[in-house]
Amino acid sequence: MFSQYFGHYLLNRGLITKEQLTDALEFQQSVHVKFGVIAVDEGYMTAVQVDEVHEKQKQVDKRFGEIAVELGYLTNDQVDDMLSSQKQNHLLLAQALVDREYMTIDAFSKALNDYKKDYSLTDDKFEAIKSGDIDALVETLLDGKASTSKDFYKEYLSLFAKNLIRFVDDQVYLEFSGMNDGHLSDWYVYQEITGDSPLYTGVAANEDVFLYIASKYAEEDLAVVDELAQASVSEFLNLHNGIFLVNMSNKGIELNMKPQSVVNEVSTKGVNADFLVTVSISKGTFHLLLSEEPENVQIQLKESNQQLV
Numbered sequence: 001m002f003s004q005y006f007g008h009y010l011l012n013r014g015l016i017t018k019e020q021l022t023d024a025l026e027f028q029q030s031v032h033v034k035f036g037v038i039a040v041d042e043g044y045m046t047a048v049q050v051d052e053v054h055e056k057q058k059q060v061d062k063r064f065g066e067i068a069v070e071l072g073y074l075t076n077d078q079v080d081d082m083l084s085s086q087k088q089n090h091l092l093l094a095q096a097l098v099d100r101e102y103m104t105i106d107a108f109s110k111a112l113n114d115y116k117k118d119y120s121l122t123d124d125k126f127e128a129i130k131s132g133d134i135d136a137l138v139e140t141l142l143d144g145k146a147s148t149s150k151d152f153y154k155e156y157l158s159l160f161a162k163n164l165i166r167f168v169d170d171q172v173y174l175e176f177s178g179m180n181d182g183h184l185s186d187w188y189v190y191q192e193i194t195g196d197s198p199l200y201t202g203v204a205a206n207e208d209v210f211l212y213i214a215s216k217y218a219e220e221d222l223a224v225v226d227e228l229a230q231a232s233v234s235e236f237l238n239l240h241n242g243i244f245l246v247n248m249s250n251k252g253i254e255l256n257m258k259p260q261s262v263v264n265e266v267s268t269k270g271v272n273a274d275f276l277v278t279v280s281i282s283k284g285t286f287h288l289l290l291s292e293e294p295e296n297v298q299i300q301l302k303e304s305n306q307q308l309v
Contacts, residue, residue, distance in 0.1 A: 002129055007021045020097075023100060024093060024096040025093075025096070042082070094108045145176070155244070163240045167236060167239075173281075177278045183276070185265075185267075188203070192294045200289070200290065201289070209281070213281075265301060266300065268287060275289070277290070
C-alpha cells in the first residue's frame, strides 16, 4: 500500500506524471514476488509443496506461512526471513520507476528522505510505513485533521483499506476530499451504524468502478448494474461494517447496524459530514462518506430536488 502513497507523493511534487505512475504501479505488479515463489527460490520448498499449500488455503483461512509451518515445510525462522524480504514494497516501486527510466535511483532516494521530513516521521514509523503498515499510513493521513474521534476513524479507515485489499483490489490509496468539491456519482450505497458511537457510512461510485467492485467481490464478471451487482457492493459495505462492529465490541463498544440501501445518481456536494474520502483503486476512484451525526447527513439526488436522509 505504501507504493500508492509514495507514488502519489512523487506525482504531487511533479517528479513523475500520472501516466508514469500508472505504468509504474502496473509494472510493479508484474515484478511482485509472491510468497510461494520466494520459498522455491530460497530452496525451502518444492513447487509441489507450494501447490499443496495453495490448495490448503482454499479450505482454511490461514496465511501461506502458517500452513507451510504446520505441514513441516517451513520453520518459523524461515517464514520471518521471507516476510522481511517480501515487505520491501518501496523497493518494488523504485525498481519499476528506474527500469522504466522515469527516475534515477538517486532521485528516488532523495524523494524518499523528503517524504519522511515532510510528514515528520520518526525512524520507527517510517520503517513501518515502508513495510506496508496500514494502521501507520492511516494515522499519518489523519494527522492534522480536526476530530475528537481520531482513533475511532483510524480504526474504521484502516479496516476499510484492509478489507478492500482482501476482497477487491490491492492497489489502494486514500485521501480526504473537500465537501464542496461537487462529486457526482452514478450509484450510492449507504448504511447507518447505531449505538453509543453512531456512524453514517456511504460509498459513492460511477458505474464502471461500481461494477468493478461488484465483480471482484462477487468473483464474477458483471457487465451491468443489476440486482446482483447492487447486492454485491451493498454486501461488501455490510461485511466491512460487521467486522468493524466486532472490533469495536472487543474494545467494549457495542454497536448495531441498520439495513444497507442502494440508490441511483447522487451528489455529495456540500454534504454535512465529518469526512469525504477519495479512494483510489486499479479501476479508478470512488468516495467514502463518514459522519458521527447520521441524522444530519443529507445526500442530494441528481435528477430532482429530493434529499436522501
